[in-house]
Amino acid sequence: MFLPVTAGHDDRIVVLGAGPCGLACADALRQLGHRNWVVLEARDTVGGLASSVVDEEGFTWDLGGHVVFSHFGEFDRLLAELFSSDELLVHDRSSYVRFGNRWVPYPFQQHLGALPSLDALACLAGLAAVRLRGRADHQRAADDFESWLQAAYGTPMVERFFGPYNTKVWSVAPREMSAGWVAERVAPASLGGALATVLGLRRPHSTWGPNATFAFPTHGGTGEVWRRLAARLGDRVHTRARAVAIDAEERRVVLAGREVVDYDHLVTTMPLDQLVACTASAPDQVRRAAARLRHNTVAMVGLGYRAPTMDRRSWLYFPHADVPFYRATNFSKYAPANVPGGDTSAYCSWMTETSFPADQSFEPEALTRSCDEALRRHGLVPEQAPLASAHVEVIPYAYPVPTLARDQALAEITPWLEAHGIHSRGRFGTWRYEIGNMDHAVKMGIDIAHRLVTGAAEELVPTPHRDAAMVGSRS
Structure with a gap:
């Protein structure tokens, strides 16, 4: 039995993860006037799965194929606050499927x-x-x-x-x-x-789906969105602060350096299976359920070439086994600044994504060679174009797989966490790919902040006992 505790508006809210969901949660807490919060990020940069890197040759890469589009006004408003109109490039999607030696328009x-x-x-x-x-x-x-x-x-x-x-x-x-x-x-x-x-009686339209038109930052890749948001949150966003243990009874987070951070409410975006594993008091039933969750790993191989950006398409799908990657993104088309000096008359860049089972290893150099060969063989870059850069990023948790056992596992995990003041949100916090885009993550972060401060219902994540989770009480 959990007794209510009155703590007023001084309740300590700790947010684990400085990706889109965690940062949006903190920003909403700030706007709501709640001052007792902190964001703890394990990595040395913000952005999570939506972060970007610049390699030694000056090419910018995302951690996977992200584009900016939205289902939610909250995400639109956030983007408008962070960027002026001339800092975002707007594209109409041009996407194709490779079928034999043909390009079939998507879908x-x-x-x-x-x-x-x-x-x-x-x-x-x-x-x-x-x-x-x-x-x-x-x-x-x-x-x-x-x-x-x-x-x-x-x-x-x-x-x-x-x-x-x-x-x-x-x-x-x-x-x-x-x-x-x-x-x-x-x-x-x-x-x-x-x-x-x-029969050739009608030309199909390629405007299906919410990303038929999308935006992209002029500089910095997708990660620029989250760097800007973190900057306005100030020094309460702490990087290199990795949670290694959670005491759900005492409501404490232990960091890798053994520092202890107390909380009244914990908003976490870390992968759900890792969260359960580091929560000592999680019962066996919850641990068994978390062990049934499955995910995959993706290797992003970014390849930059000394050849002009000529292809006008956005991204391409490759269903068959003769190509290692399932998708190739024409990244220099997204923004000229993604190549050195912004010079798309001299450079092009392609971002490829290859998935693996989570427990399978691979050889990065061999994968890079295979991806390079496939891009050339399918005519995406000239056969003799010099390779200017090859950059590999491994995303250990890329897609939460919606297995047949997933929903039952979540039904056993999430209520226990909620009852202990642990609110797991975001792509891997909910383990729901169907609400796993950046705009979904922002919406979840904003909603949980409003729920904790005002008791408002969340729209994406069902929480039947929301009143018990408001700031100032414990269930």
Whole structure:
């Protein structure tokens, strides 16, 4: 039984993680007038998964393919506060799927007319078959992602694109994943629209999805957003402050240097499995649930070339095994400042992403050579273009995998944490890829700050006992 404790507005709120969620939480606390808070970041830089680096040759790289778009007014307002209009470049998405020796516009399922004739007819027939059999209802009821894909698009499209691509991205077979996360992440396919594109009667539009138009900072990569936000928060954002133990009963965080930080409420964005592992009083049931969570690792190999930026496309998908990466981003197109001196007449840069199971090792030099060879072979850079830079960033926690066991595991973990004043948010704090974008993270951070200070309900994360978590009380 947890007795209420009255602490007024002096309650100490500790935020673990200076990524988008943690920084947005702290900024909201500041704006709400709550003064007793601190942000502790394990790394020596802010930004988390959305940070950027500059390599020794002067190329800027993100930790993965990020673009700035939003579902939420809170994120839009934050961006407007941090950047003037001339400090953001706005792009219309131009994205393609590599299919054999062809480039098929994205989304694949809406551009079947770009496939070779036999493949286009097979995919159209497969789509027609599932529609005529009423498989749309089965799609809604599907438990696993592979069944959902089969019911949505038919076997030919799954075999040609969705199966191999998703296996590459997640490092997990779609049959091992839940279908509950899909939401807006996967584009629909209309039988009539597909037929019209295959027959050449209609040109499909490529404006599906929330990132059809996106923004990008003129300088500094995506990480510039979070550097600016951290700067306005001042000296209460502490880097190189890694939490190694949490005492949920005494409400204390122990840092790597053995410093102890007391809290009344803990907002944490660290990976949920790590959070449970370092919380000594977590019961066995919670630990077993956390052990069932799965994630993958991504290697970002950034390749800069002494060749002008000629390609006008944004990013490209590679579903098949002859290419190591699942996505290549035309990073010098995003912003000229991503190459040395901002000189895109002399340089281009491509950011590739290759995923691995979390427990699998790889050889960075061999992967770099393979990525370089694939970019040249598929015509993204000239065959003889000198390589000016090769930079590798390993992201140990890249995607939280929505496995079939995930939701049950979360149902056992999250209530226990909430009952002990531990509010786990962000991409890996919630372990929900479906709310794992930067704008989702900002929204979660702002919402938990308002919940703690005012008792307002959170919109993305269900918290049935929100009143007990308000500043000034413990449940």
